[in-house]
Amino acid sequence: MNDQSAPVYTISQVTTYIKNLIESSIPLNNIYIKGEISNCKKYSSGHLYFTLKDEQSQIKCVMWKWKNEGLKMNPRDGTAVIARGKVTVYERDGQYQMTVEEMQEFGEGNLYIAFEKLKQKLDEEGLFSPIHKKKIPFLPKIVGVVTSPTGAVIRDIINVATRRNSSISIKLYPVPVQGENAGREIAKAIKRINEKKLADVIIVGRGGGSIEDLWAFNEEIVARSIFESEIPIISAVGHETDFTIADFVADMRAPTPSAAAELAFPKKADLMNDIQSYTQRLKNSFINGVEIKRATLERVLVSSIFKRPFDKINSIRQSLDTFTGRINKAIEASVERNQSKISMIAAKLNALSPLGVIARGYSVTYSKDGISIVKNTKDVRVDDEINVLISDGILNCTVKNISKDNKNKGES
Amino acid sequence: MAEKEKKSAEVGNEITFEKAVEELNKITDMLESGEAPLEEAMELFKRGIELTKICQDKLDSAEQKITKLIDNGDKIEEVPFEAEKA
Numbered sequence: 001m002n003d004q005s006a007p008v009y010t011i012s013q014v015t016t017y018i019k020n021l022i023e024s025s026i027p028l029n030n031i032y033i034k035g036e037i038s039n040c041k042k043y044s045s046g047h048l049y050f051t052l053k054d055e056q057s058q059i060k061c062v063m064w065k066w067k068n069e070g071l072k073m074n075p076r077d078g079t080a081v082i083a084r085g086k087v088t089v090y091e092r093d094g095q096y097q098m099t100v101e102e103m104q105e106f107g108e109g110n111l112y113i114a115f116e117k118l119k120q121k122l123d124e125e126g127l128f129s130p131i132h133k134k135k136i137p138f139l140p141k142i143v144g145v146v147t148s149p150t151g152a153v154i155r156d157i158i159n160v161a162t163r164r165n166s167s168i169s170i171k172l173y174p175v176p177v178q179g180e181n182a183g184r185e186i187a188k189a190i191k192r193i194n195e196k197k198l199a200d201v202i203i204v205g206r207g208g209g210s211i212e213d214l215w216a217f218n219e220e221i222v223a224r225s226i227f228e229s230e231i232p233i234i235s236a237v238g239h240e241t242d243f244t245i246a247d248f249v250a251d252m253r254a255p256t257p258s259a260a261a262e263l264a265f266p267k268k269a270d271l272m273n274d275i276q277s278y279t280q281r282l283k284n285s286f287i288n289g290v291e292i293k294r295a296t297l298e299r300v301l302v303s304s305i306f307k308r309p310f311d312k313i314n315s316i317r318q319s320l321d322t323f324t325g326r327i328n329k330a331i332e333a334s335v336e337r338n339q340s341k342i343s344m345i346a347a348k349l350n351a352l353s354p355l356g357v358i359a360r361g362y363s364v365t366y367s368k369d370g371i372s373i374v375k376n377t378k379d380v381r382v383d384d385e386i387n388v389l390i391s392d393g394i395l396n397c398t399v400k401n402i403s404k405d406n407k408n409k410g411e412s
Numbered sequence: 413m414a415e416k417e418k419k420s421a422e423v424g425n426e427i428t429f430e431k432a433v434e435e436l437n438k439i440t441d442m443l444e445s446g447e448a449p450l451e452e453a454m455e456l457f458k459r460g461i462e463l464t465k466i467c468q469d470k471l472d473s474a475e476q477k478i479t480k481l482i483d484n485g486d487k488i489e490e491v492p493f494e495a496e497k498a
Contacts, residue, residue, distance in 0.1 A: 137428070137430075138428070138429055138430035139428070139429035139430065139470060139471070141474060149480060149493070154493075158478060161476070161478075162476065165476075166475070166476045167471060167472060167473065167474045167475065167476060168474070168476060169474065169476055169477040169478065169479070170476070170477075170478045170479070170493075171479050171480075171481055171490065172478075172479070172480045172481065172493050173481045173483070174480060174481070188483075189483075192481075192483055192488060193481075196488050198481065198488065268471055271429075271467075271471055272468070272471055274433070275433075275436075275464050275467045275468055275471070278433075278436050278437070278440055278460070278463075278464055278467075279461070279464045281440045281443075281444065282436075282439070282440055282443060282457060282460040282461060282464070285440060285443035285444040285446075286443055286453060286454075286456075286457040288444075288446065289443060289446050289448070289450075289453050290450070290453075292446055293450055
C-alpha cells in the first residue's frame with residue numbers, strides 16, 4: 001500500500017477496464033446459458049429482469065422490452081430455460097450480467113418446439129384434413145385397443161364397454177405407451193391390426209402424464225400409422241387439456257379413455273328401445289293404413305255406381321246416340337258441299353274445253369297427217385288434203401282455192 | 413364402401429346396423445304417411461319387420477369377448493384378458 005510508484009485508479013477506470021475486457025471477449029458476446037429462472041420481475045418499462053441459477057452459481061439477466069415481447073413462453077420463477085445473449089457489465093453496480101436476446105424453455109420447451117414443427121409439417125401435408133376423417137362405425141363388432149395392458153385406459157374401456165354393450169368384443173394389442181420404443185410399437189400395433197383386419201374401430205391411448213410421458217403420441221411414426229389406418233381410429237391421450245399430434249390425425253379425438261369407449265360402444269339398452277319403438281310404429285301405421293283403405297272401400301261401395309250401375313251405362317249409351325246423329329249430319333253436309341263444288345269445277349272445265357267450242361259451231365282444221373293445226377293460208381297449198389274437225393265427226397276435204405281474205409273459206 | 417353396403421343391403425343379411433335403422437326409419441315414415449298403395453304397404457311392412465329382426469340380432473347375437481393379442485410376427489394369437497389391478 002505504501003508503494004508510491006504504483007498507479008492508483010478510480011473505480012470507474014477499473015470498471016471500464018473490466019467492461020471492455022468482458023465485452024470484447026468473443027465467446028461471451030454470443031453465448032447460450034441454461035439455468036433456472038428466479039427473482040423474475042417485469043418493470044413497467046416492459047424490461048424483464050431475472051436471475052439464472054444452477055446449484056453453484058447465478059447470473060443476473062436483463063431482457064429488453066423489444067426482445068421479451070416475442071417470447072413464446074411465460075418466464076416464471078423455477079422455469080428451466082436456455083437463454084442466448086451476451087455478457088455485459090453494468091457499471092453503476094459494478095456487476096456483470098447477461099443481456100438476453102432469445103429464451104426458450106428447456107426440456108419441455110424444446111419438446112414444445114419439436115411438437116409445433118411436426119404439427120405444422122403434417123398439417124401442411126394434409127394429415128389433419130377433415131376430408132380424411134373416417135366415420136366411426138355406429139355398431140362395431142370388435143373394438144381394438146392399442147395401449148398398455150397394465151394402465152388405467154384398458155380398465156376404463158372394459159368398464160364402460162361391459163356397462164354399455166355386452167355384445168361388442170375388445171381386442172387389446174398391448175404396447176408400451178412411454179419410453180424409447182413406445183412410438184414404434186404403437187405404430188406397429190395399428191399396422192398389424194389393419195393387416196389382419198382384427199377390429200372395426202381402434203382406440204389408441206394412454207393416461208395422463210407430463211409432456212415427456214405423452215411424447216410417443218407426438219411422434220411422426222405414430223401420426224403416419226394413424227393416417228394410413230383403414231380402420232377408423234379414436235385417440236384418447238392424457239387428460240382433456242392434453243393435445244397430441246395423434247389427436248389431430250385421429251378420425252376422432254376423445255378427451256378421456258372413458259369418453260373414447262362411450263364413442264365406440266353404443267348403449268345397447270337404448271338401441272333395443274329404439275328398435276322396439278320402430279316395431280310398434282310399423283305395426284300401428286300398417287294397421288292404420290289398412291283401416292283407412294277399408295273405410296275408403298266402404299265409402300266407394302255405397303256410392304251410386306255400385307247401387308245403380310246401369311244408370312251410368314244408359315247415360316253413356318244416350319250420349320253415344322247423340323254423337324252418332326251429329327256425326328252423320330256432319331258427313332252429309334260435307335258430302336253435299338263437295339258435290340256442288342265438283343259440278344262447278346266440271347262446268348268450268350267444260351267451258352274451257354275445245355270440244356265445247358266446237359259444239360258451239362266452230363271447227364278445227366288439221367293438215368292431212370292430222371298433227372299440225374292449219375292456222376293460216378301459208379300452212380296449206382291448193383290440192384292439199386285437209387281434215388276438218390266438227391262437233392260430230394271429221395270432214396275429209398281438198399283445198400281448191402286459197403285467198404287471203406278470211407271471208408272465203410276452203411270448202412270440201 | 414357405399415357401393416358395397418348398398419349391395420349387401422339388397423341381400424339383406426350383411427346390412428350394417430346403421431343402414432338397417434336408416435331404412436327402417438324411411439319405411440316407417442312412408443307407412444305413417446299412409447300414401448303407399450295396399451300391396452306396397454304390405455311389402456314395406458314385411459321389410460320393416462324383417463329389419464327390426466336384423467337389428468335385434470345384430471344387437472344381441474354376439475357375446476362379448478375380451479382378449480389380448482399376442483403378435484409373434486407372422487400370426488397374431490388371442491388369449492383371454494383380465495384387466496390387472498394397478
